[in-house]
Amino acid sequence: MLFIMSxxxxxxxxxxxxxxxxxxxxxxxxxxxxxxxxxxxxxGVTLKRNLVNAWWKFFVESRDDMYGIDSAILMNPKVxxxxxxxxxxxxxxxxxxxxxxxxxxxxxxxxxGVDVKGMDLAAMxxxxxxxxxxxxxxxxxxxxxxxxxxxxxxxxxVEDEASTVYLRGETAQGMFTNFKNVVDSFYPDLPFxxxxxxxxxxxxxxxxxxxxxxxxxxxxxxxxxxxxxxWEAEFEKWRVAMHQWCEEILGLPAEKVHELEVSKEDRAHxxxxxxxxxxxxxxxxxxxxxxxxxxxxxLNNHQRDSGKNLEYRPKDGSPAFVxxxxxPTFGVDRTLMAVLCNSYTEDEVxxxxxxxxxxxxxxxxxxxxxxxxxxxxxxxxxxxxEVYSMLKKEIGVVMWDDNGNIGKRYxxxxxxxxxxxxxxxxxxxEDGTVTVRDRDTAQxxxxxxxxxxxxxx
Ligand code: ATP
Numbered sequence: 253m254l255f256i257m258s259x260x261x262x263x264x265x266x267x268x269x270x271x272x273x274x275x276x277x278x279x280x281x282x283x284x285x286x287x288x289x290x291x292x293x294x295x296g297v298t299l300k301r302n303l304v305n306a307w308w309k310f311f312v313e314s315r316d317d318m319y320g321i322d323s324a325i326l327m328n329p330k331v332x333x334x335x336x337x338x339x340x341x342x343x344x345x346x347x348x349x350x351x352x353x354x355x356x357x358x359x360x361x362x363x364x365g366v367d368v369k370g371m372d373l374a375a376m377x378x379x380x381x382x383x384x385x386x387x388x389x390x391x392x393x394x395x396x397x398x399x400x401x402x403x404x405x406x407x408x409x410v411e412d413e414a415s416t417v418y419l420r421g422e423t424a425q426g427m428f429t430n431f432k433n434v435v436d437s438f439y440p441d442l443p444f445x446x447x448x449x450x451x452x453x454x455x456x457x458x459x460x461x462x463x464x465x466x467x468x469x470x471x472x473x474x475x476x477x478x479x480x481x482x483w484e485a486e487f488e489k490w491r492v493a494m495h496q497w498c499e500e501i502l503g504l505p506a507e508k509v510h511e512l513e514v515s516k517e518d519r520a521h522x523x524x525x526x527x528x529x530x531x532x533x534x535x536x537x538x539x540x541x542x543x544x545x546x547x548x549x550x551l552n553n554h555q556r557d558s559g560k561n562l563e564y565r566p567k568d569g570s571p572a573f574v575x576x577x578x579x580p581t582f583g584v585d586r587t588l589m590a591v592l593c594n595s596y597t598e599d600e601v602x603x604x605x606x607x608x609x610x611x612x613x614x615x616x617x618x619x620x621x622x623x624x625x626x627x628x629x630x631x632x633x634x635x636x637x638e639v640y641s642m643l644k645k646e647i648g649v650v651m652w653d654d655n656g657n658i659g660k661r662y663x664x665x666x667x668x669x670x671x672x673x674x675x676x677x678x679x680x681x682e683d684g685t686v687t688v689r690d691r692d693t694a695q696x697x698x699x700x701x702x703x704x705x706x707x708x709x
Contacts, residue, residue, distance in 0.1 A: 288459030323426025609669030
């Protein structure tokens, strides 16, 4: 019998399963960690790859108007001056006067129940005073400042101002700096997009909530170059496509994905319209993705600072112009976290509690597990190895597990979201059928080996 329990899932439930089962570990753990960094383990990296591949297929490969790139993480520092990041990529920082620990001012206010939407630094300071907000250690707070989140490093053998470079704070600038290259190589019709998936780095003041807010993370995004006359229709097209991605590919229920129209005061410096896509995470409704109308801000600035012509020349002979841009942006780590949170399920099978990940099957890191019913029966083990090798060749990520009893093996596979567990028993030797146990229903059916690949696919 199957009985689904409704329980409020905490972030600790997710993080402990992720660690226990080899999805995500603390970064540099044996040295006590490094705040804001996490390492993906064997199952985590496969799940992340599956997500990125699905994204690439959905937004890039399946379309005729999208060009993928992979630009360098280190870029000429002039890029970040032109983009406005050196001057304005900041978060409000405030210090505990006693412990000297630093916090994000807006986060402290949010934690105190203040809605910070639309507030500038002065308004936040006033709210801190009015509410008497203290640091989490109960001490007075000092004067706030805007803190730039770009990580700096230096390039070459000499360390001086001239050698300063930045780890990219977003992947978007790689698309803008390659706009002319893509146009020259392919001369695409407008509208078209340039996409990439890659690491971004932000010196977050207070990384928190597991992999939600980290200092090194991955972004999948594209810049969709358009004629500004059509910006509203293009914006709408991508708004709809983003929901489609969330529901059809990630399996996130529509009622857990919310749109937030970002006010002018809260929008990034380059944006004329932004919608945040928020997800109901266990710790609240928080930003999952963003959709922004970046106008011609970036291309214009790069044209000005580089001295290169970044106009698009329409094929019908009408005057050249600098295209505008719609940017859908997807945090890969937040995607993985939303999928994990949404998949985490607890139920009871035959009176016993179990945890399982109800991952969409195409995302599951392991597609099937093969076991002999009894480890110490050579004839069962040999047949099971045969089935295992066959499936590994046909469907790839298949796991072998002959540890412990069958019940324990099922629990392990449930916790990593393996859709099917295949068991070879004595009947297999007689009639060539195996049992296939379904992750979600815990039901077992007998299937002939020749039908296995189809059943699992
Ligand atoms: P937030 O308001 O949460 O700081 P943001 O609005 O600054 O995010 P964007 O600049 O739009 O975020 O970044 C694009 C996407 O990258 C976000 O929608 C999110 O999915 C992801 N992201 C941003 N910052 C982080 C971070 N520190 N850790 C993990 N993912 C992040």
